[in-house]
Amino acid sequence: MTSPQLTQNNPIQTDLTLRISNLNVYYGESHILRNVDMSIPSGQMVCLIGRNGVGKTTLLKTIMGLLKPRTGEIFFADKPITKLTPDRRAKMGIGYVPQGREIIPRVSVKDNLLLGLEARPQGRKGNESIPEEIFDLFPVLKTMLSRMGGDLSGGQQQQLAIARALMGKPRLLVLDEPTEGIQPSIILEIEAAVQRIIKATGISVLLVEQHLHFVRQADRYYAMQKGGIVASGNTEDLSQEVIQQFLAV
Amino acid sequence: MSALIEGLFNGISIGSVLLIAALGLAIVFGLMGVINLAHGELMMLGAYTTYVVQNVFKPWGEPWFSFYILVAIPIAFMVAAIAGLVLERGVIRFLYGRPLETLLATWGVSLILRQLVRSVNWLLAICIAVFCLLFFGGMTWLSRHPDWERIRNWVIAILLPLSTAIAVVTGFLISKMPVLTKAWFSARNVDVTAPSWLRGGVKVLDFQMPYARLFIIVLTIICLIAVYWFLNRSTWGLKIRAVTQNRAMSSCLGIPTAKVDALTFAIGSGLAGVAGCAVSLLGSVGPNTGQNYIVDTFMVVVVGGVGNLFGTIFAGLGIGIVNYLIGSGTLALMLSYTESLKPLVDVLLFFATSSMAKVMVFALIIGFLQVKPAGLFPQKGRTAEL
Known part of the structure; x- marks a missing residue:
C-alpha cells in the first residue's frame, strides 16, 4: 500500500484540490467506506478503479455531500467542507457528473445547461448565454437545445451532463462512470472532450471508470476493494497484475 | 340559446373560483407533491385579511373605500405566503417524501388555524x-x-x-x-362588503353578469399569466422546476434546495390567500370557509393531471361548467326537446340542485379517473416514467 502519508487535521498550505482523510461512511448499520484516505493534486486527473459494489460511487457521493460520513474530514482547496450542503460545495467549485447522468427530464437542453450556471459563485443573473466552447466540445448539443432533456439518448445525456457541470467553471470535475452503457465512438468523443477540458482549463478531475483505455489517460490511480483504498500510484506503473487483481471479474 | 350562454358564463365563473383556489394547490401539490390539507385554511386567512383591510379602510370613507380590495389582494397574498412559509419551515420541511405524515400534520395545522381565528x-x-x-x-x-x-x-x-x-x-x-x-373575529361569520363598483352587474341578452364575478374571472386570468410567466420564464421558476424534478441533482448543481422549497411553498400559499380574497366577495367569511373549497381544489388538480398547469385550467373550468349546467337544470331543459332522451332527462332533473350536482360531478370524476388515472393531460414521452 503506497497511499500518501497525510497529517490529519492540519490545514497546511498544499497544492491539493481535494484531500480526504480517514473517511468512514455507513448506510444504516452497514459499513461501506472504511478509513479512506485520498488526495487529488491540482491540475491532475485521478482515476478510481475497482469492481462493482466496492464503494466508488458512495465515495463520490460523500465528496459531493449527498451522503454524510460518520467520521473523517474532506478538504477542498484546504477548506473543510465536511459539514457543507451539496449546493455550497458545488458553488465552491466541484462539478459533479453522476452515474446515470441525472439530467432534469422535463426541462429543455438549453435550460439544463443554464442550470449549470448556478454553481458559479455569484449564481445566475438571468441574461447569460451558453459559451461557444461548450458546443465546440459537444457539437451534438447545439442541434438539440429546444428538446426536453429526458428525451435525449443515453450518450447525448452523458455529453449534456458533462457540459452542464462545465458551465459552472468548476475547479474539480467529478465523473462517475461516464462511459457506462455508451457506444464506442461516443466513448472516444467523451474521452477526447475530457482531455481537451483538462488541457484548456487546468482543472482537476476525479474519474470512476471501468473502461481501461480511459483509465490509462489518468495521471494517478487509486484502487478500491471492500470499501477501502488498497493500492495507488502513477498510472504508468499500473501493471497488468494490478488490473487483474482489481478490475477483472 | 341565451340559457346556454348564461349557463356557460355562470359555469366559467364557478370554474374560475375553483381555478384560483386550485392554482396555489397546483404548485404545492402538483409541483412539490406536498398534500397540504391546510390549503383551505390559508384561503380562509386571505379572506379574513380582506375583512381586516376593509375595516381599516372603512373610517376613511369614499373614495378610499372603493379601492380597498386592490390593497387587500397583495396584503392577503403576503399574509398567506408568510403563514405558508412558517408552515413549511416549521412542519413540512421535515416531512418531504412522507405523504402520510404530511397529510396528518397539515390536517392538524388546519384545525389549529380554524380554532385560532375563532379565539384569537x-x-x-x-x-x-x-x-x-x-x-x-x-x-x-x-x-x-x-x-x-x-x-x-x-x-x-x-x-x-x-x-x-x-x-x-x-x-x-x-x-x-x-x-x-x-375575541377579534369570534366564531361567527363576518361579512366583506364589496366596494360599490363591484356591486350590480352588466346586462347581457336577458341575464345579469355580476361585476363581482367578472372581477374574479379577470383576477384568475391575471394570476394564471403571472404564475405561468414565473414558472416558465424566470430564473427562480427554472430552479423550482429543476428541484421538483430531481432534488438531489439540483443541489449538486449549486441550487439551494431549501430556499427553493420555501419559496415555492410560500408562493403556492400566497395564491391561496388571493383566492381567499376572491371568495370573500361571494359570501360571508367564517372559520370553516376553507373547508368548503379544499375537496374541490384537490379534485381540480387531480383531474387536470398532477403537475400540469394547463390541465388545471381545463379541469377547473370543465368542472365549473358541468357543475352549473347540471345543478341549474339547464342541461335537462336543453335535452327535454328530444323525446327519446326522456329517461336521461329524468335522471338529470333528479340531480338539478346545487348539492346533488356536486354528487353527480364527483361520480363523473371517479368514473373519469378509472379511464384516465393520470388526469386530463398526463406526462407523455420518454420522461413520463421518470
Missing part, C-alpha cells in the same frame, strides 16, 4: 409574541456563540420551557383587562 384576541397575540421574541430572539443571539453546535440542544432545552413559562405568566398578569380578552 389581544391576550393570545401578546403571549405568542412574547414567546417568539424570547425563544427565537434567544436562539439567534446565542447562535453567535463559538460552540453553537455543541450547546444547541442544551439551549433549546432551557429556552423552550423558560420562554413558555414567561409567556404564560405574562398572559395571567394581563388577563384581568377585558379589552384584551375580547
Whole structure:
C-alpha cells in the first residue's frame, strides 16, 4: 500500500484540490467506506478503479455531500467542507457528473445547461448565454437545445451532463462512470472532450471508470476493494497484475 | 340559446373560483407533491385579511373605500405566503417524501388555524409574541456563540420551557383587562362588503353578469399569466422546476434546495390567500370557509393531471361548467326537446340542485379517473416514467 502519508487535521498550505482523510461512511448499520484516505493534486486527473459494489460511487457521493460520513474530514482547496450542503460545495467549485447522468427530464437542453450556471459563485443573473466552447466540445448539443432533456439518448445525456457541470467553471470535475452503457465512438468523443477540458482549463478531475483505455489517460490511480483504498500510484506503473487483481471479474 | 350562454358564463365563473383556489394547490401539490390539507385554511386567512383591510379602510370613507380590495389582494397574498412559509419551515420541511405524515400534520395545522381565528384576541397575540421574541430572539443571539453546535440542544432545552413559562405568566398578569380578552373575529361569520363598483352587474341578452364575478374571472386570468410567466420564464421558476424534478441533482448543481422549497411553498400559499380574497366577495367569511373549497381544489388538480398547469385550467373550468349546467337544470331543459332522451332527462332533473350536482360531478370524476388515472393531460414521452 503506497497511499500518501497525510497529517490529519492540519490545514497546511498544499497544492491539493481535494484531500480526504480517514473517511468512514455507513448506510444504516452497514459499513461501506472504511478509513479512506485520498488526495487529488491540482491540475491532475485521478482515476478510481475497482469492481462493482466496492464503494466508488458512495465515495463520490460523500465528496459531493449527498451522503454524510460518520467520521473523517474532506478538504477542498484546504477548506473543510465536511459539514457543507451539496449546493455550497458545488458553488465552491466541484462539478459533479453522476452515474446515470441525472439530467432534469422535463426541462429543455438549453435550460439544463443554464442550470449549470448556478454553481458559479455569484449564481445566475438571468441574461447569460451558453459559451461557444461548450458546443465546440459537444457539437451534438447545439442541434438539440429546444428538446426536453429526458428525451435525449443515453450518450447525448452523458455529453449534456458533462457540459452542464462545465458551465459552472468548476475547479474539480467529478465523473462517475461516464462511459457506462455508451457506444464506442461516443466513448472516444467523451474521452477526447475530457482531455481537451483538462488541457484548456487546468482543472482537476476525479474519474470512476471501468473502461481501461480511459483509465490509462489518468495521471494517478487509486484502487478500491471492500470499501477501502488498497493500492495507488502513477498510472504508468499500473501493471497488468494490478488490473487483474482489481478490475477483472 | 341565451340559457346556454348564461349557463356557460355562470359555469366559467364557478370554474374560475375553483381555478384560483386550485392554482396555489397546483404548485404545492402538483409541483412539490406536498398534500397540504391546510390549503383551505390559508384561503380562509386571505379572506379574513380582506375583512381586516376593509375595516381599516372603512373610517376613511369614499373614495378610499372603493379601492380597498386592490390593497387587500397583495396584503392577503403576503399574509398567506408568510403563514405558508412558517408552515413549511416549521412542519413540512421535515416531512418531504412522507405523504402520510404530511397529510396528518397539515390536517392538524388546519384545525389549529380554524380554532385560532375563532379565539384569537389581544391576550393570545401578546403571549405568542412574547414567546417568539424570547425563544427565537434567544436562539439567534446565542447562535453567535463559538460552540453553537455543541450547546444547541442544551439551549433549546432551557429556552423552550423558560420562554413558555414567561409567556404564560405574562398572559395571567394581563388577563384581568377585558379589552384584551375580547375575541377579534369570534366564531361567527363576518361579512366583506364589496366596494360599490363591484356591486350590480352588466346586462347581457336577458341575464345579469355580476361585476363581482367578472372581477374574479379577470383576477384568475391575471394570476394564471403571472404564475405561468414565473414558472416558465424566470430564473427562480427554472430552479423550482429543476428541484421538483430531481432534488438531489439540483443541489449538486449549486441550487439551494431549501430556499427553493420555501419559496415555492410560500408562493403556492400566497395564491391561496388571493383566492381567499376572491371568495370573500361571494359570501360571508367564517372559520370553516376553507373547508368548503379544499375537496374541490384537490379534485381540480387531480383531474387536470398532477403537475400540469394547463390541465388545471381545463379541469377547473370543465368542472365549473358541468357543475352549473347540471345543478341549474339547464342541461335537462336543453335535452327535454328530444323525446327519446326522456329517461336521461329524468335522471338529470333528479340531480338539478346545487348539492346533488356536486354528487353527480364527483361520480363523473371517479368514473373519469378509472379511464384516465393520470388526469386530463398526463406526462407523455420518454420522461413520463421518470
